[in-house]
Amino acid sequence: MGLFTRRKLAEEKKDESQKIKSSKSLSENIGLVKKYLKDCDDIVYKEFRVGLEQKLEFTLVYTDGMIDRDFIVDSVLGELMIHAREVPPDPPQLKDKLFELVRYGAIPSVEIKEIDNLDDAVLAILTGDVILFMDGIEKLLVIGAKGWPTRGVSEPSTESVIKGPRDGFTETYRFNTALVRRRIRDPKLKLKQMQIGRRSCTDIGIMYIEDIAMESLVEEVQRRLKTIDIDAILESGYIEELIEDNSFSLFPQVKFTERPDKVAAALLEGRVVIMVDNTPFAIIVPVTVTSFFQAAEDYYIRWLPATILRLLRYIAGVVTLIAPATYIAVTAYHPGILPSELVLSIAAAREGVPFPAVIEALIMEITFELLREAGVRLPVLIGGVVGIVGGLVIGQAAVEAGIVSPIMVIIVAVTAIASFSIPDYAFSNAFRLFRFLLIFSAGFLGLYGMILMILLILGHMAKLKSFGVPYLSPFVSFVSSDMKDTVPRLPLFLMRKRPLQTVRDKIRLVNNRHLINQLEADAEASNKRRDNSDKK
Amino acid sequence: MIKNNDIISPYQISMIVIMTMIGASAFHFVHDAVARSGNDGWIVVGIYGLLNIVAAWLLISLNVRFPGKTFPEYIQEIIGVIPGKIVTIIFIAYIAIITAYEVREFTEVAKMFLLPRTPTEIIMLTLILTCVYVVRGGVECVGRIVEITFPLVFIPFFLILLAGITNLELTNIFPLFRDMPNKFINMAPDIPHAFFGIEYLLFYIGFMGKPQKAYKPVTLGLLFVTGFYVLITFIGITAFGADAVPKYIWPLLSYIRDINIPGLFLERLDGVALAIWVITVFTTIITGYFIISYSFSKVIGTKEHKQYVLPMVTVIFYLALQPDGLAQLYDWGNIMFKYVSGVFMYLLPILLLIITVIGKRGGSRNEKA
Numbered sequence: 074m075g076l077f078t079r080r081k082l083a084e085e086k087k088d089e090s091q092k093i094k095s096s097k098s099l100s101e102n103i104g105l106v107k108k109y110l111k112d113c114d115d116i117v118y119k120e121f122r123v124g125l126e127q128k129l130e131f132t133l134v135y136t137d138g139m140i141d142r143d144f145i146v147d148s149v150l151g152e153l154m155i156h157a158r159e160v161p162p163d164p165p166q167l168k169d170k171l172f173e174l175v176r177y178g179a180i181p182s183v184e185i186k187e188i189d190n191l192d193d194a195v196l197a198i199l200t201g202d203v204i205l206f207m208d209g210i211e212k213l214l215v216i217g218a219k220g221w222p223t224r225g226v227s228e229p230s231t232e233s234v235i236k237g238p239r240d241g242f243t244e245t246y247r248f249n250t251a252l253v254r255r256r257i258r259d260p261k262l263k264l265k266q267m268q269i270g271r272r273s274c275t276d277i278g279i280m281y282i283e284d285i286a287m288e289s290l291v292e293e294v295q296r297r298l299k300t301i302d303i304d305a306i307l308e309s310g311y312i313e314e315l316i317e318d319n320s321f322s323l324f325p326q327v328k329f330t331e332r333p334d335k336v337a338a339a340l341l342e343g344r345v346v347i348m349v350d351n352t353p354f355a356i357i358v359p360v361t362v363t364s365f366f367q368a369a370e371d372y373y374i375r376w377l378p379a380t381i382l383r384l385l386r387y388i389a390g391v392v393t394l395i396a397p398a399t400y401i402a403v404t405a406y407h408p409g410i411l412p413s414e415l416v417l418s419i420a421a422a423r424e425g426v427p428f429p430a431v432i433e434a435l436i437m438e439i440t441f442e443l444l445r446e447a448g449v450r451l452p453v454l455i456g457g458v459v460g461i462v463g464g465l466v467i468g469q470a471a472v473e474a475g476i477v478s479p480i481m482v483i484i485v486a487v488t489a490i491a492s493f494s495i496p497d498y499a500f501s502n503a504f505r506l507f508r509f510l511l512i513f514s515a516g517f518l519g520l521y522g523m524i525l526m527i528l529l530i531l532g533h534m535a536k537l538k539s540f541g542v543p544y545l546s547p548f549v550s551f552v553s554s555d556m557k558d559t560v561p562r563l564p565l566f567l568m569r570k571r572p573l574q575t576v577r578d579k580i581r582l583v584n585n586r587h588l589i590n591q592l593e594a595d596a597e598a599s600n601k602r603r604d605n606s607d608k609k
Numbered sequence: 610m611i612k613n614n615d616i617i618s619p620y621q622i623s624m625i626v627i628m629t630m631i632g633a634s635a636f637h638f639v640h641d642a643v644a645r646s647g648n649d650g651w652i653v654v655g656i657y658g659l660l661n662i663v664a665a666w667l668l669i670s671l672n673v674r675f676p677g678k679t680f681p682e683y684i685q686e687i688i689g690v691i692p693g694k695i696v697t698i699i700f701i702a703y704i705a706i707i708t709a710y711e712v713r714e715f716t717e718v719a720k721m722f723l724l725p726r727t728p729t730e731i732i733m734l735t736l737i738l739t740c741v742y743v744v745r746g747g748v749e750c751v752g753r754i755v756e757i758t759f760p761l762v763f764i765p766f767f768l769i770l771l772a773g774i775t776n777l778e779l780t781n782i783f784p785l786f787r788d789m790p791n792k793f794i795n796m797a798p799d800i801p802h803a804f805f806g807i808e809y810l811l812f813y814i815g816f817m818g819k820p821q822k823a824y825k826p827v828t829l830g831l832l833f834v835t836g837f838y839v840l841i842t843f844i845g846i847t848a849f850g851a852d853a854v855p856k857y858i859w860p861l862l863s864y865i866r867d868i869n870i871p872g873l874f875l876e877r878l879d880g881v882a883l884a885i886w887v888i889t890v891f892t893t894i895i896t897g898y899f900i901i902s903y904s905f906s907k908v909i910g911t912k913e914h915k916q917y918v919l920p921m922v923t924v925i926f927y928l929a930l931q932p933d934g935l936a937q938l939y940d941w942g943n944i945m946f947k948y949v950s951g952v953f954m955y956l957l958p959i960l961l962l963i964i965t966v967i968g969k970r971g972g973s974r975n976e977k978a
Contacts, residue, residue, distance in 0.1 A: 532743035
């Protein structure tokens, strides 16, 4: 039986006996470990002797590059090899309590635990822990000394804000959970850990606040995560695809974020957050359509500008979805809707354009998508060239050559800008694709076709659910208090209840605004009193 | 997880009432109302609307006796399994015809104003197939789509109506209250046409957790519908005068077409209004369509209704193709709504209610459980 199968079996049966026990003999243990880790040349076996008489044989095993060498040299090797000699030998005690001495008395590490099987030991070695094998003792010590190269906490590049915290998640799972814990110092904030991926053994953490998130939601998330049986989880996108409700929908049914403040806010709304090791993107579930139009900054600036900006974003969403399609429908099918002067100027601009409006729109939209795709993966230095090619060569030259009309160029440009204003990347991708569907339907049946396609999209959204929550809520299953944080962002003191429907502890804020006036009045009164007493 | 499939909220019930009743016929309704009742049409409509609320209450009180059950389920309890199935099948046929009528009527309007050169069949098929997608999603999906489309339709539509306010001539409504009894009697046959849709409640209230909660939303929904009809009839009368309205087939569209605001980006609003109107027709069709496929599955005795949705397209498509043109469609529609609708909307529920009350069915059964 291989290592993975055994580990899986042990997990399924909750039976530790499946694992291979370590023996008392050091050489036997090391031999077995070496057999497992054959041809893994980055594993280091550091043998050393301890004690005044140098009779105790110890071995440290670790993966090179994944541990903090300084710590091991100072706190493990230094303590055991040098300081242990300074202690006068006390043979009977040593013999009986060698393990306890080392475990509790010798190694000044915060993270130390004992195990008794080689399967866990090998996993720990590959995780970046150091294993201490001692001759004559069955138990093994796992010393936590992880120290691999990491990126420091830096500003998230995909979700930057003007006002707000600048820290973002990194690739290290433990840093990420700490960033969230720092924001919510509540014992009810729970973090359940598990490992997913037969080969990668990636750390996955489920975070939720116990008395806010619905129990059933947390259970459902755990249940879905447990169904995953895959070789490796390289990014949280893997998790998304394996647990989302509808894999064939264009709409994202989970939300990714790099921002710890967003995660904290989601937790406080009763959502569940899934943290994945090796990626700065955490997963938030469940989500509704409104969460994709919310930016972190909405809550850090005053509510009135925030509402207006959010309204702008919704308008941008509509524009990016229907602008080219409307142009096609109106010019090709219903020019009567427009004032005659406008019709004339559009007709004049389109004079000499050899294609119907649909083809014209498709040419320009596809060109734009090409430019965008090319720009995303190019190094910054070449990126500027794409702008020149796009702006000058394709835009201007295409108009001058009479292939597309200038109005079409304007429409595509407006659409593009609008699509960049949707804060969520995955969601704006969905809108990009639906835009093409709308262009086709408008070309086929005019405004009527457009409306049918919009109804189809709406129908699809009405069917969708994200972890049991209707995707279109709170617009459907209408709860008026939930509407306070949708298109408008009302002042905080009015949002007394948590927005998600599936929460237990509903009240998030007690409106004490009236106390401010009260305090002022009190202060004034006390001032007066003091004045009076001064006079006396 | 919270699996609340097959449950609709009270709010969604009132949306279903509104979006079902207000459909393609609203454009033509003004014509009928004014032709029958002249310049008092709007008052007569309003009073009939209030009467319909009472009818709806009777209907709900039937449903309350069978909580959690829809029409095809409880009718078998009231009059027996086989007669129940037969009545259900007749009901299905009736709703299929109404749905087909709506499809065809809208197609004719759309052909006239939006797509003059597109074949009728294409317009109809695309509309029906779009509905199929939503209906397959089940009653929850129907409820949600009705809920989300309501503001999408009525906010822009009221804005458009508001834009033409300068075209109204308020003196056209005078003289008031002349010859009211005759006006009421004349209008009566047209009422089922305007308010068809309350019989749909026989099906939809069964999907509510507590049918007793249906009274308020249904009343609110019907008040909205009544208000809407009063408004458009009033607009028709004041815009054209009671004598001129019957000369238009779709007075409301003509009114919108006449709106011309200097400086407005759009010149003719009827295209826009119609494009928005697609949505209400769509919702009217899906609420009917869902009943057809759902009841059919109940008659056959299967759990799921999904598999019957697509085959039903042929039935509705075939029915919708039968009239030769608009004139024939309206002739047949008149017969249908005057003589048949009333049976299903008022007679049948009241009969069932009487049988239930006398036979003490439903309620007693519920107590045991």
